[in-house]
Amino acid sequence: MIPPEVSLDSIKTELTDALAYAASANLKTDVTTLSETNLCFYVTFHNRDRIEFYAEFNCTDYPALPPTIEFVDETRTQRGAKNLYPNVFHTNPCICMRYNRKAHGEMGGPHGEWRLIDWHLATPGGGPIDSLAMMISDLHVKILNATGRMN
Amino acid sequence: MIEEKLRDKEDKDKDKDKPRRVTLQIQTPRGLWNKKLPKDAALRPVYEKTTKIQQIIDDARTVFKFVENDNKYTLFIGEQQLEPNRTIVSYHLEDDALLILSVQGGNA
Numbered sequence: 001m002i003p004p005e006v007s008l009d010s011i012k013t014e015l016t017d018a019l020a021y022a023a024s025a026n027l028k029t030d031v032t033t034l035s036e037t038n039l040c041f042y043v044t045f046h047n048r049d050r051i052e053f054y055a056e057f058n059c060t061d062y063p064a065l066p067p068t069i070e071f072v073d074e075t076r077t078q079r080g081a082k083n084l085y086p087n088v089f090h091t092n093p094c095i096c097m098r099y100n101r102k103a104h105g106e107m108g109g110p111h112g113e114w115r116l117i118d119w120h121l122a123t124p125g126g127g128p129i130d131s132l133a134m135m136i137s138d139l140h141v142k143i144l145n146a147t148g149r150m151n
Numbered sequence: 152m153i154e155e156k157l158r159d160k161e162d163k164d165k166d167k168d169k170p171r172r173v174t175l176q177i178q179t180p181r182g183l184w185n186k187k188l189p190k191d192a193a194l195r196p197v198y199e200k201t202t203k204i205q206q207i208i209d210d211a212r213t214v215f216k217f218v219e220n221d222n223k224y225t226l227f228i229g230e231q232q233l234e235p236n237r238t239i240v241s242y243h244l245e246d247d248a249l250l251i252l253s254v255q256g257g258n259a
Contacts, residue, residue: 098259123258125221125256126257137254138255
């Protein structure tokens with residue numbers, strides 16, 4: 001596994017572009033929780049009706065393994081419930097992209113055909129999404145087009 | 152009639168004074184593209200106002216080496232998605248307007 005200090009260093013390097021992109025797209029971010037003992041940061045996405053969706057990026061073992069991206073409530077006490085998700089993702093519920101650890105069969109997700117170490121390869125229907133900024137960009141557009149919460 | 156013609160002429164004269172080119176800023180997931188950044192960029196986002204949005208997308212992809220054709224590349228201003236076949240002038244984009252190039256992957 002990846003030493004936490006190495007993951008933290010990678011995350012901080014990538015956050016330069018990721019945070020600049022998020023700021024331009026009017027997405028709120030919170031990286032104040034990031035440390036060697038807590039490799040999580042948060043991005044608040046929204047759709048065109050200004051409904052907010054709070055995503056947690058848990059980057060343990062990043063970049064060898066992809067982050068676990070989970071929707072949480074505003075206070076970050078609830079996570080993974082359907083009603084926390086925008087209605088544009090798999091109803092497991094799960095963001096079914098190779099860059100999300102939760103989507104992989106090895107982690108109990110629906111995609112047993114994917115290998116975690118190949119997370120930066122293309123997901124069907126698109127090309128590779130291989131950085132935190134690209135993940136935020138991908139999610140930004142998809143969630144912008146959501147019509148509401150998952151039921 | 153004469154007044155109308157005079158007004159038309161005045162409008163045309165005003166258009167003459169407006170700059171025909173615009174300098175934009177484009178934020179991408181790989182960095183900001185503007186007059187100065189990235190330092191080694193072979194192109195700068197300075198366009199005739201009649202340029203189509205698709206040209207800006209193509210140029211931003213070139214500058215940041217977004218070579219993956221299977222991803223979807225879209226320009227936004229705020230939350231408004233810009234249509235590739237429309238021109239810069241049709242969106243009334245002014246100097247230093249900040250656009251966002253989004254990169255969208257697949258969905259399994």
